[in-house]
Amino acid sequence: MSAQQAGCFITVEGIEGVGKSTNIQFIQDWLKERGVSFIVTREPGGTELGEQLRELLLHGGNVNDDAELLMMFASRAQHLNEKIKPALKKGQWVICDRFTDSTYAYQGGGRQLNVSHIEQLENLVHGDMQPNLTLLLDAPVEVGRARAAKRGAFDRIEAEDLAFFNRVRDMFIQRSAEHERYCVVNANQPLDAVQESIGAALAQLKEKVDAL
C-alpha cells in the first residue's frame, strides 16, 4: 500500500466466463458483512469516458490492435484519476473487474503485441501503483467459453478463436508466477469451493490491513 493510499485495491482477472461477475457479487457481500466501505468498478469502463470507449472496443467496427491497446490505457488513465485513486484515498476498498493484467493477457498474449510497449504505457498511466490483491480465476478455455456462450452473442473480443484465448490464459498464468500480489483460484470447481478460496484470500488481506 502506498503512502497516500488508505483503502485496498483488489482486481479480479481471468478469461471470459470464469465467473468474475458472479464472484464480485460474493466479494461485495463479504465486505458488507464486515462493515468495509467499498466501490465496485470495471475495465474497460468505470467512468463516462471509459464506458464510451468500452462500447467502441466491444461493439464497434474495425479497431486496429495498437488502437485497441491505447484505448484500454486511455480508459484506465481516466478511471484511475477520476474514480480509483480518489476512492482509495478516502479509505474505500476498490473492487475492479479486470485491470492492467488483462492488457498483458489480451493485447500482449492474445494479440501478441510487444510487451515492452505495454510496460511503457503501464509506467506512464500508473507508475508503480499496483493492486494489493489480484484474484485470478482460472479454468480451461473450453469451460469459460461454454459458460459465457450461455449469456448470448459474443462481442468483438469474445469472437476470437480458442488459440487466442489459450494465449490469454497462458499469459495470466505466467504473470501470476511473477507477481506476489496474485492469488490463483481454481474456477473449474463448484461455486461454493471457488468462494471458499476467495473468502480465505480476502480474510488474509483484511487481517494484514487491520494489523497496520
Ligand code: T5A
Ligand atoms: N479486455 C479488458 C482487454 O482485451 N484488455 C484489457 O485491458 C481489459 C481491461 C471485457 C473484455 O475486454 C477485454 C477482455 C474482455 O474480452 P468483460 O465483460 O469484462 O469484457 O469480461 P468477460 O470476461 O466477457 O465477462 P463475462 O461476463 O463473460 O465473464 P465472467 O464475469 O467471468 O463470468 P460470469 O460471472 O458472468 O459467469 C458466467 C456464467 O458462468 C456461471 C455463472 O452463473 C454464469 O452463468 N458460473 C459458474 N457455473 C458453474 N460453476 C462455477 N464455478 C461458476 N462460476 C460462474
